[in-house]
Amino acid sequence: MVSLNPTSVNIQTIILGNILAIAPEDIIQLAAIGFISMAILLLKWKDLMVTFFDEHHARSIGLNTRGLKLLFFTLLAACTVAALQTVGAFLVICLVVTPGATAWLLTDRFPRLLAIAVAIGSLTSFFGAWLSYYLDGATGGIIVVAQTLLFLITFIFAPKHGLLASRRRAREAAC
Structure with missing residues (x-):
């Protein structure tokens, strides 16, 4: 991938990040991901709590535990990837x-x-x-x-x- 894209790549930035050199579009991306994640977590708080702490009960009351777990881990992955740009x-x-x-x-x-x-x-x-x-x-x-x-x-x-x-x-x- 580096050979196809001739821009310089600093391995230290990939590993350690550069939180003070975040571009404005990265800040917008971080804010959007953070806002969406918080909104979904607040809306689905009780369902997520039941799913993660008592999955059998969650299924018995009709919750889609697989979908809720997928949603949670997708949000976690999005936040993690967004954080990779800033802290490495x-x-x-x-x-x-x-x-x-x-x-x-x-x-x-x-x-x-x-x-x-x-x-x-x-x-x-x-x-x-x-x-x-x-x-x-x-x-x-x-x-x-x-x-x-x-x-x-x-x-x-x-x-x-x-x-x-x-x-x-x-x-x-x-x-």
């Missing part, structure tokens, strides 16, 4: 997984988990972009480092699922 192939995985994993350490309630994950993703993204400006570093990489550090801190200190809480419970059980 390697970092998009971290940006998708880390906020959710961090939020899971803080709550057992799914709606609250989603809200916390969105907040973590947003705040660490803004903080990472701000910090990358002052450090003159790769924005996507610094965002992922910020998310990873927050995950590690949460992993140690989370009140219920944290490492220290687990050790405290083990100590109390041994007594």
Whole structure:
């Protein structure tokens, strides 16, 4: 494909992305995909919850579980591909997984988990972009480092699922 298209390809941009050099049409594409995804998720929220948490019940009440799963994973793929342009192939995985994993350490309630994950993703993204400006570093990489550090801190200190809480419970059980 590179030989058919003589434009220069920077492997670092493909892997790490370049969030600060997004073209206006890419911003429009990201906004459209984000808006469509949020609208569909809000409209199909209850059906998706039933489908993913109790598929047998979802089928018994007449939901098209196969179609709902296809819809959800299509939206996920579209958002992932759109994110590839800004943060790169390697970092998009971290940006998708880390906020959710961090939020899971803080709550057992799914709606609250989603809200916390969105907040973590947003705040660490803004903080990472701000910090990358002052450090003159790769924005996507610094965002992922910020998310990873927050995950590690949460992993140690989370009140219920944290490492220290687990050790405290083990100590109390041994007594």
